[in-house]
Amino acid sequence: MPRPRSFDEGRVLELAREQFWATGYAGTRMDQIAASTGLGKGSLYGAFGDKSALFHRVFDEWSAAIVGQAALRLTGGSDEEAFARLSTYVHFVAENTAEDTDRRGCLLAKGTAELAQHDPVIARRSAETMNALMALLHKEILACQRHGDIDNNADPAQLAALLLAVLRGIEAVGKAGVDPRTLAGIADSALAVLPRPAPSSTDCQLP
């Protein structure tokens, strides 16, 4: 058994991700990554292969994390709290976006947009990520409907797609410089606007 790594692989991927986030794939220099991690280029290439391979690892880890985060916050729990979970999650995304507009953001909209054309693997995986998120939202909406927080007549798949678009949209406008207050407002109104069940006919009385 030979000499072990002197650096934390995960940490390197994290720093690389920051770079890719900030400057996109083409805009990121391997030298920057080497410098920010303190590694020599030899080690970097030895451990991860070339730039494209490094990006793939970063991308895969990141999309897993996004889905994982969503799953963590949305899965498993009573139908009763489903709407609250949804609400928390939507606000979480909004806040997260607002906090660090330039660091965080959507690799799906950056590295992806650049690479997807030339790299079918990235394209496929980004679609998978979207579908996974949509599935999670779908499940949660069904739970809301079971508990009576969302109108049963509404199509849950449609609502899930809408919510997903809103979440991505929040990131997009956030990155474009819209202020954090507005982002939070968007999260609020997205939830407010979800169709509530029609009140039962007995509720329909004049005071």
Added chain:
Amino acid sequence: MPRPRSFDEGRVLELAREQFWATGYAGTRMDQIAASTGLGKGSLYGAFGDKSALFHRVFDEWSAAIVGQAALRLTGGSDEEAFARLSTYVHFVAENTAEDTDRRGCLLAKGTAELAQHDPVIARRSAETMNALMALLHKEILACQRHGDIDNNADPAQLAALLLAVLRGIEAVGKAGVDPRTLAGIADSALAVLPRPAPSSTDCQLP
């Protein structure tokens, strides 16, 4: 009076925009642009300056076009048709995104994200563009409220922000590979979900 340009400046900007769209700022090579336009690099640099200046012109023209397009479709008309205009516009964006997922898309999410950090001008202008769009949506929602198509209790600014996020979100998920049908569905549900005025109490009768 000297020799005139032998090429159409607007056309060159158009082709350059395609490139920037497809591959982002850093990923776009001046040589590609020269090749696709048929111009020599000398002419290119002579006419537009350096890469960054060229991008600025492309970006400015594009953001003006986006806002112009929205203004064209949303402005001026009766309150009566306001909701229909809104609906048409939202679907227009969805279809447009669906049609050419990889060519079109959001410069605000690409060139911007890369450049905004280092180029305050781009950052500012992208924020302005968002605000302009939001203002247009805001006006339209007010018109809807006047005509009774949207609940007067709803905050029009919030709804405008929400709609803007949905529109950007449609582009984002479209680019991530979500299928066109779903995009159209998002447009539908975004409109369906807008709060309708509460029915007047006289409507509240059992059959």
Added chain:
DNA sequence: CGCGTTCTTGACTAAAGAGTCCATAACGAC
């Protein structure tokens, strides 16, 4: 028609970046 001005062309320069290589250091096993 000829002149001056501006465009055009493409070869050229300079710099930056991806990826390589090798001498050396560090570790684990025995």
Added chain:
DNA sequence: GTCGTTATGGACTCTTTAGTCAAGAACGCG
């Protein structure tokens, strides 16, 4: 401690790319 294996670091190469330049072509004007 010694040996074999693998990481390390940085100098090095080779390719790509932004940007320049000078010679020549094209146009408008008088």
